[in-house]
Amino acid sequence: MSDMHDVDSTGPFPSEVQLHAYVDGQLGDADRVRLERWLDRHPIRAKEIRGWQRDAQQLRAAYGDFPGSARHRTLDPMAIRVRRANRRRAHLATAAVLVLALGIGATGGWQARSLTTPAIAAPMADALQAYRMFATDRHLRLDMTQHKPGQLQAWLGKHFPHAPPLPRLNGAGFHPVGARLVATDSGPAAMVLYENLQGGAISFYIRPPAPGKGGLPHGQRRDGQLVATYWSGNGYNYALVSPATAADLRTIHAAAFSPAT
Amino acid sequence: MRRTTFTDDQLRELLPRLRRFACWLTRDVSAADDLAQATLERALSHWGSRRDDSALRAWLFAIAYRKFLDGKRHARRGALMLELLGRSAPTEQPSVEREVVAASVMEALERLPDQQRHLLLLVSVEGMSYREVAALLDIPIGTVMSRLSRARAALHRLSEGESAKPPVLRVLK
Numbered sequence: 001m002s003d004m005h006d007v008d009s010t011g012p013f014p015s016e017v018q019l020h021a022y023v024d025g026q027l028g029d030a031d032r033v034r035l036e037r038w039l040d041r042h043p044i045r046a047k048e049i050r051g052w053q054r055d056a057q058q059l060r061a062a063y064g065d066f067p068g069s070a071r072h073r074t075l076d077p078m079a080i081r082v083r084r085a086n087r088r089r090a091h092l093a094t095a096a097v098l099v100l101a102l103g104i105g106a107t108g109g110w111q112a113r114s115l116t117t118p119a120i121a122a123p124m125a126d127a128l129q130a131y132r133m134f135a136t137d138r139h140l141r142l143d144m145t146q147h148k149p150g151q152l153q154a155w156l157g158k159h160f161p162h163a164p165p166l167p168r169l170n171g172a173g174f175h176p177v178g179a180r181l182v183a184t185d186s187g188p189a190a191m192v193l194y195e196n197l198q199g200g201a202i203s204f205y206i207r208p209p210a211p212g213k214g215g216l217p218h219g220q221r222r223d224g225q226l227v228a229t230y231w232s233g234n235g236y237n238y239a240l241v242s243p244a245t246a247a248d249l250r251t252i253h254a255a256a257f258s259p260a261t
Numbered sequence: 262m263r264r265t266t267f268t269d270d271q272l273r274e275l276l277p278r279l280r281r282f283a284c285w286l287t288r289d290v291s292a293a294d295d296l297a298q299a300t301l302e303r304a305l306s307h308w309g310s311r312r313d314d315s316a317l318r319a320w321l322f323a324i325a326y327r328k329f330l331d332g333k334r335h336a337r338r339g340a341l342m343l344e345l346l347g348r349s350a351p352t353e354q355p356s357v358e359r360e361v362v363a364a365s366v367m368e369a370l371e372r373l374p375d376q377q378r379h380l381l382l383l384v385s386v387e388g389m390s391y392r393e394v395a396a397l398l399d400i401p402i403g404t405v406m407s408r409l410s411r412a413r414a415a416l417h418r419l420s421e422g423e424s425a426k427p428p429v430l431r432v433l434k
Contacts, residue, residue, distance in 0.1 A: 017406050020413065024384055026391060051417050056385040058366035058420075063386045066277040067284050067293065075276055075294065077269045080301050147270075 014038055019045075023052045078145055123216055124230045126184055127205035127239035128223050130191040134180050135201035135241075142193065145178035152176045152192060159190055160206055162234040167204055167255040169194050172248035174202050186210050202252060205239040220253060229256040268308075271317055272301070278387070279321055285382045286329045296332070300325040319389075323397050369419035377412035384409060 014022075014035050021027040022035050039046040074080075134142070146152045156163045159181060166176055174194040182189050189207030196202075209215060215232025222228075222244055230239040240256040242249065279300060283293035303324050370378055376398075383389045383397070391409075395402040 016410055020406065020409055021391070023413075024391075025388075048417075051421065052413050055366060055413070055416050055420060059370065059381060059385045062367045062370075063281075063285070063382055066281050067290050075280070075297055075301060077272045077301065077305060080298065080305055084302060084306065 019049060020052075023049060023056060122221065122223065123219065124205065124207075124228055124237065124239040125223075126182070126189065126207065127191070127203070127230070127241050128226055128228055130180075130182055130189070130205060131201075131203045131226060131241040134191055135193055135203050142178035143180050146176055152179055155179060156190060156192065156206070159188060160236060163206060163236070164234055166192060167240060169202060169252060169255050171255070172246075172251045173197060174200070174252070176204075184208075200243070200246065202240065202242040202246070205241065206236050208235070209237050227253065229253040231256060272304075272321075275318055275321060278318065279325060282322055282383075282387065283325055283329075285379065286325065296325055296329060299328050303328065319393050319397060322383075323399075326397055365420045366416070369416050372419055373412060373415055377408060377415065380405065380408050381412050381416060 014031075018027060018031060018035060022032060027035065039049060144151070144155050153166055156166065156179065169175070173196040175196070177193055177195045179190055179192045182191060184207050187208045189205065192204040192206075194202040194204065209232070216230050216237050218229075218231045220227065220229045225244055226241055227244045227246075227249065228239045228241045230237065232238065238256070240253060242252050246252055276297070280293055280297045283296040283300070284290060287293045287296055300321060304321055370381065373381070379398070380394060383394050384391070389397070391402055391405050395405045398405070400408075
């Protein structure tokens with residue numbers, strides 16, 4: 001590693017800059033050899049340089065230690081993301097209360113209408129809802145984040161004993177990062193969040209079938225900006241949810257039909 | 262390959278270095294952790310604007326350094342306010358721990374001006390290249406070299422040349 005060619009390469013040898021670069025190991029090999037020969041012939045300068053080297057060694061000995069890890073946990077990137085997200089959420093909540101207060105009169109009639117119209121449940125609507133809640137507000141309220149491969153699979157197995165292997169989306173550039181448990185009318189469900197290099201998100205959703213209903217046929221549907229592929233197996237219903245604009249849409253949703261073993 | 266985890270792991274790997282650098286700047290472990298935390302928050306909120314992975318350390322350190330300088334400016338304004346109010350800013354009280362005379366090189370380093378001290382630590386201990394240091398401190402590389410030259414001479418004079426003198430107790434902030 002030599003920075004010195006862009007600092008100083010002309011003038012009498014060695015320059016002050018070259019002497020420092022020598023002490024700091026930032027001199028190119030050829031110059032270093034040349035400088036060592038020069039120092040052999042200039043004992044007074046050589047003594048001074050050795051003094052600098054000794055000082056640098058002592059500095060490394062005195063200041064090379066890293067401070068204790070008292071607050072390491074609070075400095076973890078994930079912890080900081082979560083705190084940032086919480087702060088953002090607090091701000092949003094404040095804003096939402098204001099909006100609600102202002103809008104309550106205007107939208108009251110419309111809300112009453114939606115309350116009286118029974119919704120027709122589309123398959124795995126909760127998977128899409130979970131995606132909207134968690135995948136769009138990244139790292140917000142995830143129950144666990146994966147630090148080592150296999151952790152998510154183990155976590156999933158704890159909550160869903162017959163859970164299949166997680167769909168492998170590596171081919172489309174997506175990797176599992178964390179998961180969140182959610183409550184449904186038929187028991188706990190979980191959403192596993194995948195991310196890619198660009199920060200895009202895909203979710204894998206697993207839930208027990210609705211009471212009195214069997215499994216789902218393989219299927220796919222589009223809901224607004226999202227696409228959900230759904231299927232059943234091992235006593236659970238599954239959905240893979242991604243933005244409809246995902247570049248590798250076909251690869252992603254094909255993974256749902258051929259989960260890795 | 263796993264980008265989020267990968268870069269987070271990279272950050273985690275750099276954490277001890279970041280905290281050490283923050284310690285050098287603030288000279289106080291808990292203030293250093295505050296600085297490290299503020300740095301990471303800033304870094305994570307500007308994650309997309311970073312240049313490339315190899316420059317992650319330089320980028321983090323630069324954020325920490327700017328935050329540190331901002332903090333100092335605030336502190337100076339605070340001290341000025343106190344003066345206007347007819348009080349002096351609180352000075353560092355020596356503690357037993359801090360009165361312990363450090364090894365001569367530490368003592369010498371603590372007597373150097375901040376700029377020289379930071380530079381020596383970054384170059385000698387952190388092992389940064391002159392170019393990286395220049396970018397970090399936002400000064401021309403020629404200034405890095407002249408400052409380094411002065412710092413080294415002063416450190417040597419203080420640690421060796423004056424070691425015959427009775428040790429000066431120096432409160433390490």
